[in-house]
Each structure stands twice: as C-alpha cells, then as structure tokens.
Amino acid sequence: MDSSLLKIFVAVSKHQSISLAAQELYFTQSNVTLRIKQLEKKLGYPLFHRVPKGVILTYEGEKLYPYALDIVTKVEETILKMKNISEQTLLRIGTSQANAIIRLLPFIEKLSVDFPTTQIELFANGTPQVIDALLEYKVDIAFVTGDPKHKDIVVLNEFSDDLYMVESKHKVSKNCIIGYREKSTHLNFFKQYWEALGNTEYTTIILENYEVMLGCVKAGMGRAFLSKIIVDKYHYTDDLILTKLQPNECNLETHLVCRKDSVPFIGDYLKQMQLH
Template sequence: MDSNLLKVFVNVANKKSISKAANSLKYAQSNVTSRIKQLEKNLGCKLFHRVPSGVILTHEGERLYHHAVEIISKIELAILDMKDMLKQEQLVVASTESNAVTRIVNFLLNLHNDFPNTQLELITNTTTEIKKMIMDYKVDIAFISGVPKEEELMVLNRIDEELVLVEPFDEMAPNVFLSFKKGCAYSGFAQDYIFEMTQIEHKKLEFGSYETILGCVKAGMGKSILPMSIVEKLRFENEVKISKLNKNALDMPTCLVCRKDNIPKIVEYLKSVKL
C-alpha cells in the first residue's frame, strides 16, 4: 500500500475537508480527490461520507484510520533513524497544565541546552486528552497525572506530588469543589476523596486556570485539591488554608511517559534527568 495515499487519507480525516487538506498538503483539490478515490479502489470500500460541512469517515474509514496513523508514524521514525542513528531531530512534548505551571519551562530549557539541534514543540492539555495524543503518535513524550494503566505506555521518569486540600482561611467553605477543566486527572480522584472524607456530595465548578481556582478558594467560593507545588509556584501558600492529604489514600505522581513502540533516542537522558 502506498504510504503517500495514507498520508493524504489521514490529512483529510483530520481536517474533515478535502479542500482544507489540499491547502495543508499544498496539493490541488482534484489531486487529493483522485488519491482518495485511488485508495478506495485499492481497498474496495468507501472511506468518506460527504456532508454539508465537508467529509466524515465511514465505518471502514474509521478502521483504516488507526492503522494508517501507526504506519505513517513508523515510516517517519524509520526515515529519521536512517538519517542519523544518534540524533534526535525533533521531540514533541505534551504536558498537563499543572506540570506546565511548575516545571516545564526548566525542563525545556535544559533539554534545549543539552540538545541544541533538536527541534522542540510543546502542547498543553488535560491528562485525558494527552493520553489520546500519545496513543495516536501525535506526541513523542508526555507529562501526565497518575501512573498510566495503558499497556502501550512506559514510564520514563516520575515526580511524586504532595497533594493538599486548600480551603478559605476566614470562613467555612461551601460544599463546592473547584476543579480544573474536564479531563483533569486530579478532579475525579479528588472528588471521591472529599466524599469519603465528608460523606457529602459537592457541587463541581470547572475553571481554565489554577490561579483562578486558588483565587476563588481564597474568596470563599469552595475548596480544591491540588499539588503543593502549584500552590507555592502561584504564591498562595499564605493566602489559603492548607491541609496535607494521606498519600496512601490519594497518590497521583506526575509521570513522564512514551509509547513502548516509539521510544525517543534520548531515552537514557530522559530517564536520568532531574525533574
């Protein structure tokens, strides 16, 4: 099977539009259309449905998509290996927002100093979304919250986080749990922990930044559970009431992970670097 056809197919699937994929690939739209038709003829099935907004994958297209992504990734990895067996030409790094707040800048600076010829790219998102990206080969390494359960992932390094309950100083906090946006790994574990501790269901409010969460806790809007490193980094350690949690009840280290079949060339460096 022609890998170039698969690249066009994946691009159209990601863009959900033949015209947008053509612009991205710098091909004529007719060229993209003909390549998709050629791939469909080779496979003997229809890969896309046409809809008013563009195209969407058929059932057969969805099955092909995951194989295509894996094939393309392995071909690109093979090309990089053949170019230079010792050189890490590029590294796409994903990080949770909590890790980005506390340590990602120093990590990237050290990485750049030690490997100045490596092209670095950073993506931030929630643990849930980051896991999807690394499983789909869209990132090379990722900082996630918690030890991964996926068999395809391996832990390269880890940081044991000290988790704390933060509450307002001067008043009784309402039964409201202030959380980072949907997909944050701390949220589900923390809500379960608070329920076990109080036997009271807490209303959940989601925010887009940890500084906002801490500011709202300080204002008396509710309580939250966060890594102590974030509280200190944002200088709220004297602004809110802090209670340490039992690590046996709630252990959520930050782990640096990669796919077992897509291990970076600088793996030994990543395993030994101080985070």
C-alpha cells in the same frame, strides 16, 4: 500507495470534517478534498459520505481506516527514528497543564544546555489527551499525572508534586469543587475522594486559569486539589488552608513516560534527570 494520501484520509476520518483535517495538516480545504478524490480514484471506491455536520466513512472507508492508520503511524515513526538515529535532533514533549507550570521550563533549560542542537516541540493538554497523543506517536515523551499503567507505555522517571486540598482560610468554603479542566486527573481524583467520604451533593466549577482558581478558593467559592508549587507561585499560601492527604489516599505523582517501542535516543539521560 502514497502514504501522504493515507495521512490525509486518516485526518479526515478522525475529525469527520474536511475543514478540521485541513487545519490539522495546514492544508487548504480544496487541497484536502482533491487529495481524497485522488485516493478514491486509485482505490476505485468512495471513502466518505457527506452529512450535514461534515463527513462519515463509507463501508469501504471503514475497511481502509485501520490499515491506513497503521501505515501512517509506522511511516511517521520510521521517519522520526531515522532523524534521531545518531542524535536527538527532535524531541516532542507532551505535558499536562499543571506540569507545564511546575517543571516544564526547568526541564527545557536542562535540555538546552546538555543537548543544544535538539529541536523541541510542545503539546499541552489534560493528562488523558496527552496520553492519547503519546499512543498516537504525536509526542515522544510526556509528563502525566499518575502512572498510566498501559501495556504500550514505559515510565522513564517520576517526580513529586506535593499535592494538597486547598480551601479558604478566612471564609467558609461552599460545597463545590473547583477544577482546572473538565477532563483532568486531579479533578477526577478529587471527585472520587469527596464521594468516598459520603459527599455527593457538591457542585463543580471549571476555570482554565490557576490564578483565578486560587482567587475563587480564597473567596470561599469552593475547594481545589493542587500542587503547593502552584499555590506558592501565585502567592496564595497565606490565604488558604492546605491539607495534605495521606500517601495511601493519593498516588498522583508526575511520571515522565514514553512508548515502549519508541524510547528516545536520550532515554538514559531522561531516567537520570532530577527536577523539583
């Protein structure tokens, strides 16, 4: 069976949408529809029901999905390993947004010097989404906040982020937590920390821009939990009170991780890399 047909089937199943699958695969909607029909003809079963908001799997489609996902994953993993069999020709890097600012550029600069022929692809999102991408073989390595402690993931390296609770130096801060992203490891930790202190009446503001976040903190609109590197980068150090949590209160260092069954060719190099 053509694995490319299964890849399209998996994409449509995941998104429950022909159009979103087409966007992910860089195909036209008509091409995706045609390929799904080809797969249905080969198997002799309809695989999707059309619903007002897209498509859902038929009974036969649900039976096929785990097998198709397994085949597509193994094919893509094999192709990547064969490309990198003698050298790291491609490295797909996943990173949380904070790490994209703190250490991604120095990391890429080191790679470009030591492995000038390696092609680099980037995926930036919140830590939970980056971990999902790693587990789905969509990235090879990932900078994530905290140790995922997942049976399929191994830690290659660890870096300190020098994290602080920040609040306005000149105004009384409102009982509000300001976060970068709704599904954020830093935000979830800060909420849990705040609630453990008995503060459950706080509100939350999400602002996907660190400079705007820091401006709001300075204005007394709330508190945030950030790396000092980010505070310094946007020149807010003199306008904020920075409170360092005790080591036993916070263990959110950055970890460079990969799948146990898919350690990059340059894995030993990554273990020795030093970044601030």
